Amino acid sequence: MTARAIWKGRILLGPHEVPVKMYSAVEDQAVHFKLLSRQGQAPVHQRIVRKDTGTEVPREEQRKAFPIDGDRAVILQPDELESLVPPASREIHLCRFVPAGLLADPWFDRPYWLGPDEDADQPYFALARAVARQQVHGIARWVMRKKRYLGALLASGDHLALVTLRRSEQVLAMPAIEPARSRAPSEAELKLAMQLVESISGEFEPQAWPNEHRERLRALVAAKAQGDKVKPFKPRERASGTDLADALRASLAAHRERRVA
Template sequence: MTAPASTRAVWKGAISFGLVHIPVVLHAATADIRPKFNLIDPASMSPVGNKQVSKATGEAVQREELVKGIEVEDGQYVVLSKDEIRTALPKTTQTIEIEAFVDAGEIAPAYFSKPYHVAPATRGLKPYALLRDVLARTHKVGVAKIVMSTKQHLAALMPVGDGLVLELLRWSDEVRDAPTSTGDTGAAAAPNERELKMAEQLVTDMAAAWSPDLFHDEFREKLQLLVQAKAQAGDVATLQPLPGEEAPAAGGSAEILDLTDLLRRSLQAKTGAAAKTPETREAATETREAANDEPVPLKKAAASKAAKSRTAVKPAPKAARATAKPVAAKSKR
């Protein structure tokens, strides 16, 4: 069973060769589904994070203090600033620029790195189909360059079924030569005709159509079964939250603060409690002027709420005024 198709576009641009321009979208063609282990401190049952530690002093170094450098000799580094690195980054062109068409079988498997499904974008259906069909008819693939995530890649554009696949390629200096032990070591290692026929018969007997669903990652499947069994048995450890990240108590609900409501209540309490002083009369006047700038529905709602407050709520005592101010100040933070 294959992984579900990706619906998220990882790159948008166009295929270009000669005067041909084909708008396309790239989608991830692979998925990483292997289980990921987290490091946990058994004493506190809390996750253990990665820390940048100096190999010379053993002390932690803050991330903002780190600089980037490239080793030129053993123990000697050239430090590069962010601006220097930025000037060396390739220019983003949003184009898969095909530079040559080569025979499909000429690219060695060691060069293939990561595939992407290529889908036609708007107004790109016909030229997309044309390129796919001509590559299939000529048994060629397009060798191109593409910039993705500020990194330049070599790539091969090839027809697969009804679509196109862009396979990122490794650069030539990233591919190692085969060890000499895999080459011809002389007549002593050459198989004889009888051995070849027996091996050929065995290959013929084991021949089958390619069906990837017949093959499974046994380690992942056994690990999933083990995790499911321990979880069903209740053998589950709860990670303790880090300081400042405590979750709300079980059964309780986190208080949801409405900043607008808090400010309105604070202003109403302040206005009702100190309406007789010149300062509060001036503040009330400013509040009414600010309220006049609100849209009509908001002003009606505020007026209705204020009328209910005047008929049902007595002016708050001094103690209430003392506690009303910190609530508004806390909300602003």
């Protein structure tokens, strides 16, 4: 099945243009619920009401306001908010390239795949290979769905990806974390820890770690739909206060047993 593009545009790189199509890289897999009344199981819905009188306020009478101090707020009219919407554009502006390791994980927000548009694939693949070979990320700006975005253009295999970036005011610096109050780990403990890390090292296989909460939830729904009695799930309790070396040895032994089995 051919993927469906959610947006089309062109990457501007100096005097050159690279036509691209944008595709979703992630999708919502959350389990969604309906709200029903406890008695009668009738669907319920929310209403916007005045806090002082409880009377319903229709959509055309609702206004957004920004609190400034105390009970005061600045009311913004719909046309005022509309004037802040950026003009529609299909251009992805590449501002600069930075070393790939310069952007830490907290900066990355939502990923998208970029593919070549129509028959203009030669400049697309040339750009993808250049970004991969030089190990850089392109800092990009664009407008999509009435909103300005800041993002990172990066190579993914032979193709390109565009990941939206959080703004500087959203990313927090590493807090001043207190140093360890207990003694430093001994060489023997460090060696055990390194053995444990090595013993469970391998390839990243995302299918091996499914969403357990979603699976249990769906199993619960299926069981109740069939009229089965369901026992509450109780997580296994872990022992606390164990010596570090003993805990490492136990973890290493348990992992070896799993590998043998």
